[in-house]
Amino acid sequence: MTDQADAAGLPQPSARRLTTRETAERLGVKPETVYAYVSRGQLSSNRAAGGRGSTFDAAEVDALARRTGRRESTAPAGALSFPTGITLIGGDRYFFRGVDATELARRHAYEEVAEWLWTGELRPGIRFTAPADALAAARRAVGALPSHCGSTDRLRVAVVAAAAADPLRFDLSREAVLGGARSLIPTLVAALPAVTEGGGATPPGLARQLWPKLTGHPADEASLAVLNTALGLLIDHDLAASTLAARVAASARAHPYAVVSAGLGVLEGPLHGAASGLAHRMLSEVLERGGAAPVVADHLRGGRRVPGLGHRLYTGEDPRARVLFELLAEVPRAAPALAAARDVAATAARHTPLHANVDLALAVLSVSSGMAAEAGETLFAISRTAGWIAHALEEYEERPLRMRPSGQYTGPQPPQPLPTAGTAAVPQ
Template identity: 50%
Template sequence: MSDGRLTTRQVAEVLGVKVETVYAYASRGLLSSERVPGGKGSTFDAREVAALSVGQRRRSPRAPSPVPGLPPIEPVIISTELTLIEDGRLYYRGRDAVELAERYGFESAVGWLWGVGIEPGVELRAPADLVAGLRRSAATLPAATRLPDRLRVSAAVAASLDPLRFDLRESTVRAAGAALIAALVEALPGPPTPADASLAARLWTRLSPAPPPPGAVACLDRALVLLADHELAVSTVAARVAASARAHPYAVVSAGLGASDGPLHGAASAFAHRMLAEVLAAGDAVPVVSEYLRTGRPIPGLGHRLYPQGDPRGASLLAALGQLPGAESVLAAVDAVVRAAGGHHAPAAEAANVDLALAAFAHLGQLPAEAGEVVFSVARTAGWLAHAMEEYREAPLRMRARADYIGLRPED
């Protein structure tokens, strides 16, 4: 201990947890860390650690009554080798996700997440009979069905078309997952695409009837890589819970898609898209931001509690958008929102996150408002399946939570 700072191992000893759990606490904003100057590792504020330790003891649930023949249910700490959020950066299996997105495409990122190598990555192709079955099912949906809802339907239908879906060996899960990711895209309305086109190129044709402007597919590819995983976000927790019950990969993806439907998660970019449309129409961000503040609504697309200094995914995608033709007005609107949200304080406390960057991309490419949600869901399917493969190696049904009952007692 020095100057009120603790090393990672000291924090683990104080809290009685593993070192990996300390990093998890930091990634969730429960502890703030600082890099050791000129060295490796991080240090933590001893006062924050003490407060967290007291909170743990105060809120620890009552021990459950033992059940004959079954081990007691213990709180679950999810260890993972997949994703780390630390010091304002995002890493996939130890590689910086932003650098990965700048150098490689989505297929390579999936290969890296799935543990099969970054080159050549994973071939994301779907069998013709699977695509045909999904398109027949999609044809029965009302024409106004939203694209994200079509993804949810396709995941369920794809499960019914795979009689071997309960084969949970990793090689089988990877093969089924690669086909499912491709099929989710191919089942969306749109024209046929060349067999050798990347997944990003195929997805563009499902989001826009117009040909992509120069560089747009590369930006879409970057967005897919940046969104492939994000540690234990709520949809990923839902996916891992399903996997802990040994649900098949299609059900795991359906669980993730269900959790991502909320306005605070996968659908968040649609709200940022709407706000950005208002700013572009008004030509000024101040009255739009002012109206959000007046009505008590949060300003969408700003800040992220895991990135106090700014979301690196949003910064990377916005930097790529800056290379597209005609990007000046959209990026100026994004900058104006950030500055207006900062009020009389400069610089603004919260920078644009990946949801606002997705909204800007949709506006720049003249894509529908739901495009960001589709990109999120397609990309995150790779992460959900990576977590499922990891969870399949653990003891089944370990994700059983315990309730801290505060209602009427039986004796009362």
């Protein structure tokens, strides 16, 4: 019988039979669609034992999934845990597509790390360029903002302006999304105003282009190496809050610019991208007061956590902080801020066993380079844009709107009378 099936080119029977529900989940469709496949001859079924329901051959289902572009889902609909081939975190290390992320960021330019994350291919020497129309629109929009606006405000506006300048933004094909990403990131950097006015052509490489947007200090090679590595290290960190928001937007088939906007909206929170600003202010105060002890004591006395310490995904030192501290040790002007950061970690360790995280390392860079407190957030936002795009590319290949959790209603039990002026809902 097996030989006859082979000769006829038919799928081999498998010992593994799937229920209708399992088949629907593997195909990423509703159970009704499974039976539609059967009626069209795309899938065969057998009556289940006892005559209740149908079963399906797993190999045949997988073959159909490959033809239709569906992929097996290992998590139920609405779950916040789902497959990703981008970043793995474990054992106080993290990896981009299986490669040690810290080594990748140390050895390659930001654009090369982004390409690896997007495509799984290393493209040495690749550089991103901003299209003239998008850049002009972004600069006009950013220039119209009030002077008190911060960099994240400017980036959000720049994304919207760049989207408006791209009439093909709704094309969600892989190549279109990649082309848009390669132009959006340099557009965001170029749309930011420089800290000090300067002439000359913009040098190649995103780190060199970003440096004058963050500080008026001259860019030495050691400092640029820190900035470039920081950009590479921060590209992705699994399903952080902003990345989850980006994936939800992509699940609704929002275009890539809207996906980035969703990520930026979450990033601004003080517990996410803005956390490095808190560490910057604390480190500045440590330098002013000549030691970490009084500053750490003030935080503890006020019931506040000490910024720049601890990460729920790492039991030891954040590997991103470790790499940046090693590179900052090669920057002479960073020595005082680096010593202050070590002092903070050592002082706080007497109270709680927390290690330095990447926010503290970014604070050392920003404080020692004469950057504003928000510089770390800006760096974070620019870098993570590539990660949001990577997750969008993955999500576009999944069935749409799969992340649909159900609310647990805790309001007044119906039926309630229609409200009238001056009445309030029943308190719970």
